[in-house]
Amino acid sequence: MGAIGRGAVAVVRFVYGFIFGDDWTVAVAVILALFATRFLVVNNLPGWWLVPLVAIVMTGVSLRRMHPAQPQPARSPGVAP
Amino acid sequence: LTGAAAVLVTTFLASTVEAIEMTIIVLGVGAARGWRSTLTGAAAGFALLAVIVTVAGVAISRIPIGPLRLVIGALLLLFGLQWYRKGIARVAARGLAGMSEMQVEGPPPVSRGIDPTSFVLSFKGVVLEGLEIAIIVVSFGGAAGFTGTAVIGGVAAIVVVGFIGFALRGPVVRIPRSLLQLIVGTLLTSFGTFWALEGLGMTWPQSDLDIAALVVVYAAAALGYIGVERRARRLVWGVA
Numbered sequence A: 001m002g003a004i005g006r007g008a009v010a011v012v013r014f015v016y017g018f019i020f021g022d023d024w025t026v027a028v029a030v031i032l033a034l035f036a037t038r039f040l041v042v043n044n045l046p047g048w049w050l051v052p053l054v055a056i057v058m059t060g061v062s063l064r065r066m067h068p069a070q071p072q073p074a075r076s077p078g079v080a081p
Numbered sequence B: 001l002t003g004a005a006a007v008l009v010t011t012f013l014a015s016t017v018e019a020i021e022m023t024i025i026v027l028g029v030g031a032a033r034g035w036r037s038t039l040t041g042a043a044a045g046f047a048l049l050a051v052i053v054t055v056a057g058v059a060i061s062r063i064p065i066g067p068l069r070l071v072i073g074a075l076l077l078l079f080g081l082q083w084y085r086k087g088i089a090r091v092a093a094r095g096l097a098g099m100s101e102m103q104v105e106g107p108p109p110v111s112r113g114i115d116p117t118s119f120v121l122s123f124k125g126v127v128l129e130g131l132e133i134a135i136i137v138v139s140f141g142g143a144a145g146f147t148g149t150a151v152i153g154g155v156a157a158i159v160v161v162g163f164i165g166f167a168l169r170g171p172v173v174r175i176p177r178s179l180l181q182l183i184v185g186t187l188l189t190s191f192g193t194f195w196a197l198e199g200l201g202m203t204w205p206q207s208d209l210d211i212a213a214l215v216v217v218y219a220a221a222a223l224g225y226i227g228v229e230r231r232a233r234r235l236v237w238g239v240a
Helices: A003-019 A024-042 A050-066 B004-033 B035-061 B065-094 B116-144 B147-168 B177-199 B209-237
Strands: none
Touching (some): A003 B065, A024 A050, A024 B177, B004 B035, B004 B116, B004 B177, B035 B116, B035 B147, B065 B116, B116 B147, B116 B177, B177 B209
């Protein structure tokens, strides 16, 4: 793979990490909630509650999946946040 | 709340999170392998970040505010939720502990000219840690209509943390980065939610006041999750 190919892969990895991070299910659920909110808005229904609710619930789900009560090791510099 | 002060505070705090890592990396490399190549690499990294901020800032300023807030709001929401979740996990696990010092390994430094190892480590540290912040600063500032203020917030954080690291040597590793990450995650998630839904055509019941309401709701949920995580740790590991 040439330099351009490696650069493209690095960019794709960065964009994926920025949007999806290490738990893609949270991002997908929030994106679906945004679409559902649009549906509520165009039908003149209150939609402000849906995204915060999904974000908070999915955070809890992800926390449980991330580390079922394992101690966190000290983070070393240079690792993506 | 969507004014310059909110933009300044949020971008300052967000940049502080990454500036701590940048400073630890540059300090670690410089102390182990010499300062000239390390600082040259850091300067090259900052120059590249400045170009990225300038280009992205000009591009974002040409996008209409409606679609901009939807896209930027969604991006800030998705990214903010990652810091929010990791901040909760780390604060629950480690409290207000800072980061550890960086240990540098590699071939012995060259005595003349530029030491490639120092240069590359320092350059990569600055660019990798700074890229997300450059995007947050530009997008947050652009969506709020205060790009200049956002850039000032970002640069101020790097200057302050850099000064603490270089002049005082030591306290930078004691800054409670996990707590900062949780605070910034909460702010980015709140602003991201507000702007994304506004971009979808929704009118918030209390207008800008609802940003404060979102911050309160997300912060309360974070405190609840921290409590749950700590209880679970005590039950499983028997740690305080």
